[in-house]
Every structure is written in C-alpha cells, then in structure tokens.
Amino acid sequence: MAEEVKLLGSWGSPFSRRVELALRLKGISYDYIEEDLSNKSPLLLKYNPIHKKVPVFLHGGKPVVESLVILEYIEETWEGDHAILPKDPYERAMARFWSTFVDEKCIPAIWMSCWTEGDMQQNFMIQSKENLSILEGELKGKKFFGGDAIGMVDIAAFFIAHWAGVLQEVAGISLINEEKHPILFKWIEEFMSSSIVMECLPAREGLLAYFQAKKEAIRATKAPVY
Amino acid sequence: MATAAKGVVLLDFWVSPFGQRCRIALAEKGVEYEYKEENLWDKSPLLLKANPVHKKIPVLIHEGNPICESLLIVQYIDEVWSNNPLLPSDPYERAQARFWADFVDKKVSECWTRLWKVKGEAQEEARKDMIEDLKLLEGELGDKQYFGGETFGFVDVAFVPLSAWFYTFETCGNFSVEKECPKLVAWAKRCMERESVSKSLHDPHKVYEYVCQLKKKLGVD
Numbered sequence: 206m207a208e209e210v211k212l213l214g215s216w217g218s219p220f221s222r223r224v225e226l227a228l229r230l231k232g233i234s235y236d237y238i239e240e241d242l243s244n245k246s247p248l249l250l251k252y253n254p255i256h257k258k259v260p261v262f263l264h265g266g267k268p269v270v271e272s273l274v275i276l277e278y279i280e281e282t283w284e285g286d287h288a289i290l291p292k293d294p295y296e297r298a299m300a301r302f303w304s305t306f307v308d309e310k311c312i313p314a315i316w317m318s319c320w321t322e323g324d325m326q327q328n329f330m331i332q333s334k335e336n337l338s339i340l341e342g343e344l345k346g347k348k349f350f351g352g353d354a355i356g357m358v359d360i361a362a363f364f365i366a367h368w369a370g371v372l373q374e375v376a377g378i379s380l381i382n383e384e385k386h387p388i389l390f391k392w393i394e395e396f397m398s399s400s401i402v403m404e405c406l407p408a409r410e411g412l413l414a415y416f417q418a419k420k421e422a423i424r425a426t427k428a429p430v431y
Numbered sequence: 432m433a434t435a436a437k438g439v440v441l442l443d444f445w446v447s448p449f450g451q452r453c454r455i456a457l458a459e460k461g462v463e464y465e466y467k468e469e470n471l472w473d474k475s476p477l478l479l480k481a482n483p484v485h486k487k488i489p490v491l492i493h494e495g496n497p498i499c500e501s502l503l504i505v506q507y508i509d510e511v512w513s514n515n516p517l518l519p520s521d522p523y524e525r526a527q528a529r530f531w532a533d534f535v536d537k538k539v540s541e542c543w544t545r546l547w548k549v550k551g552e553a554q555e556e557a558r559k560d561m562i563e564d565l566k567l568l569e570g571e572l573g574d575k576q577y578f579g580g581e582t583f584g585f586v587d588v589a590f591v592p593l594s595a596w597f598y599t600f601e602t603c604g605n606f607s608v609e610k611e612c613p614k615l616v617a618w619a620k621r622c623m624e625r626e627s628v629s630k631s632l633h634d635p636h637k638v639y640e641y642v643c644q645l646k647k648k649l650g651v652d
Contacts, residue, residue, distance in 0.1 A: 255534070255567060269526045271533060281522040294510040298498045305500060306484065339484060 208265030210235040213249055215242050216407055217415055218431035219312075219364040220272040221260035226360050226405045227279050230287045242431070259431075273304055276357055289357045303343055303350065304361040311336045311362075315369050319376035320427050326378075333380050337365070341389040348395055359396060366393045367406050375416045439464035440492040442478050444471055446641050448592030449501035450489040451631045455588050456505045458627035460512040502532050505588055517585045531571055531578065532589035538564040539593060547603050547642060548651055558604040562611050569612040576621065583625060591628055594619035598635035599642050 212228070212235050214221025228235050240249055240259050252261045252268035261268055262275045269278045280290050290297050314336055318329040340362070343350060350358035365381070373380055383390045396402055416423070419430050441457070441464050443450035457464055469478055469488050481490045481497035490497050491504045498507050509517045518525050542564060545557035568590065572578055578586035597608040597619070609616045622628045 264523070267523055269523070269530075271530055274526050274529045274533065277529065278522055278526040281525065294507055295493075295496050295498070297510070298503050298507045301503050301506070302498075302500060305503070 211263040213261040307361040442490040451592035454631040
C-alpha cells in the first residue's frame with residue numbers, strides 16, 4: 206500500500222508551488238494543507254522546528270524540508286515518470302548548480318530590487334539583470350533548462366516565470382522583458398503554457414492584490430512574506 | 432589502493448574549509464588528483480574560465496568538465512566513484528543528510544561571516560546564533576560515532592573542516608565550544624583519526640593566524 210503523501214504549503218509561496226509542480230509532473234497524489242504563515246500551525250512547528258517554514262513534505266509521516274532537498278527526495282523516491290534530474294553525474298551537478306544559482310542569486314536580487322529605493326535599488330536591479338542574463342545563457346537553444354521536458358532548474362525558476370512579473374508590477378520596475386532577455390522571455394512563454402504549470406500557479410490577480418496589500422510592511426522589513 | 436583517475440584537478444586555497452571538503456571526499460575514495468593552489472587576490476585564468484559565474488574556489492575539473500560549489504562537488508565525487516559511499520542509500524536518509532549539510536552552510540558559515548566582521552551588539556547576536564546552531568548540530572549528532580551513524584558520511588565531510596575553525600570562533604566570539612558542545616569536540620577528534628581528515632585540515636592556530644592577517648588586510652578591527 207502506498208504511503209501517505211502530504212504537503213504543508215502556502216498559497217502564495219513559490220517554494221511550496223515548486224513541490225506541487227514536481228508532484229503533478231510525476232503524477233503523484235498528495236494531500237495539501239494550507240498554512241497561515243501569520244499563525245503557524247503546531248503541525249508546521251513540529252515538522253520544521255529549525256526553519257519553521259513551508260514547504261514541509263510528509264511521506265508516510267516523515268518530514269522533508271527545504272524545497273530543493275524535497276525535489277531531490279521526490280526524484281529518488283518516484284523514479285518512474287518524468288525525471289526532473291539527468292542521469293549523468295556531470296549533468297546532474299550542473300542542474301543542481303543552476304537551481305542553487307536561482308535560489309541564492311536570482312531570487313534575492315529580484316526581491317530586493319522590488320522593495321528598496323534609490324542607489325540600493327539601482328544596484329539590486331543591475332545585479333538582477335546580470336544574473337538573469339547569466340541564467341539565460343544556460344538555456345543554450347533548449348526548450349527548457351531540462352532539455353525537451355521541464356526539469357529541476359525550470360521548477361526552481363518558477364519564481365522568475367510567474368512571481369517576478371507580479372512583483373515588478375507592484376514595484377513599478379522592469380527587470381525582464383523581450384528586449385533585455387529574449388531567450389528567457391521565450392522560456393517563460395513556453396513554461397507558462399504547460400498545462401501542468403497552469404494548474405499549479407496562484408492566480409496573477411490574487412498574487413498582485415496580495416503583494417499590493419503588503420507593500421508597506423515588506424518595504425519596512427524586506428522580509429519575504431510567503 | 433589509489434585509483435589513478437583520468438584528469439582530476441582541484442582548484443583550491445589552503446585554508447578554505449570548502450576546499451577541504453573536496454580534499455577529504457577525494458581521499459576517502461582514494462582518487463588521485465592534481466592540487467592547484469589559487470591566489471585569491473590574483474585569480475588564475477584557469478579559475479576564471481572554470482568558474483565564470485562565482486569566480487570562487489573550490490572547483491573540481493574532471494576530464495575537462497568543471498564542477499563548482501563544494502557540496503555539489505562532494506555529491507559528484509560520491510556519484511562518480513561509488514566505493515565508500517558518503518551519502519546513504521535510503522532516499523529519506525539522503526534528504527536528512529542534504530538538509531544538515533545545507534544547515535552548516537546556511538547557518539554556521541553565515542554566523543561566522545558576521546562574528547568576525549562586526550562588534551558590539553551585532554557580534555553578541557552572532558555569538559548567540561553560532562552557539563545555538565552548534566547545539567542544534569550536536570543534537571543531530573547525539574551519541575552517534577559520526578553524523579553518518581557508524582560510517583563517516585556526507586554531513587561529517589561538510590562540517591569537519593569547520594572544526595579547525597572552532598578555536599577561531601571561540602577567540603573571536605569569546606565562548607568555548609568544548610563547554611557548550613562537548614560532543615562536537617569529541618566527534619571532531621574522532622574524525623581527525625581518519626587520514627583523509629588529518630591530512631586535509633590545518634592546525635587551528637594557523638587558521639587563527641590567517642584570520643588575524645586577513646582582518647588586518649581588510650581593515651577590520
């Protein structure tokens with residue numbers, strides 16, 4: 206009998222949506238539990254006592270946390286359909302490298318570009334555009350970072366495909382467009398037209414309203430609210 | 432018996448705990464490689480070509496292919512040379528190992544970069560965070576021989592190079608690792624009995640000397 210699969214997530218979190226995307230690509234059924242991040246549940250605090258964040262993935266009651274660690278776990282546990290990592294060790298190392306690049310470089314620079322002002326904002330915007338150009342270079346004529354099919358790097362870059370656009374609109378800045386990053390722009394179109402991706406993303410209008418409402422609070426702390 | 436692997440080069444810097452992770456992993460697997468010391472103030476064309484994105488060491492070059500980021504390098508080494516596995520075979524245990532290695536980087540290394548650069552209240556906060564994070568790691572170790580259980584594993588490789596920095600953490604932060612986390616100190620001593628570790632790590636006083644010189648060079652203090 207298959208063990209129970211549960212996911213603690215948050216509606217607006219690009220990190221919990223990553224896990225949902227991976228599960229859906231592999232056709233794995235799961236129970237989803239929505240967390241109120243302003244009032245964290247005892248379940249969340251029990252299963253992720255160190256970071257106290259979503260996503261928390263539970264398989265047979267055993268927790269795995271940190272979205273990229275969860276993606277590797279899912280890949281190793283459900284080997285059959287839709288591989289999200291290559292088999293070759295060098296290609297795997299590259300996929301892990303670029304996923305980490307998205308998390309440690311692209312996302313923080315984009316986030317900070319949206320909530321800072323003046324010279325600081327200018328610096329973050331320059332960094333963001335540079336990082337996105339570097340990332341774009343990795344596509345190298347492929348349909349997706351994963352090749353013909355969506356892979357781990359594409360899943361990690363979900364934030365760039367969807368959340369980044371919303372945040373830019375809220376902040377009134379432009380970081381990604383067809384002129385500046387034509388290849389990345391094309392990847393966004395391709396990625397966002399996948400029916401499985403469309404199933405997984407929080408509605409744009411909803412996300413927009415959410416960040417507009419939290420604008421002042423985020424500006425004050427710069428802390429992520431998902 | 433050492434495996435004469437085809438074209439393995441490690442671009443590294445003597446005191447780097449990140450580079451040491453790779454040296455330990457290669458030694459555990461018995462892989463022969465060429466060690467190239469980089470001058471971080473005057474980076475070689477080879478380093479800049481092999482790691483154009485971050486321009487950092489360590490970089491492992493295997494059959495002409497560069498792999499960057501120490502934990503990714505260790506995983507690569509584990510996958511290519513399957514003797515003496517560093518990661519467990521069970522996916523759940525692997526996830527826990529990845530989590531804790533990531534914790535060492537996200538928390539302990541992060542605390543350290545605050546601890547030596549700031550003063551006053553900010554340093555006090557960094558000190559508290561560092562002790563808390565070391566205690567969490569000690570909790571994970573428990574009464575096990577290694578983080579990997581009976582066998583020396585991925586988290587041990589990830590964390591043990593920082594044990595050569597305990598003296599530096601203590602001196603800069605004004606606390607005692609032995610007093611706060613005696614099990615970690617005992618674990619570090621056990622790891623040092625392994626040749627892969629003792630040959631890769633430097634004397635803690637040498638590490639401290641290096642940090643003092645670095646502080647002077649950067650005008651911190």
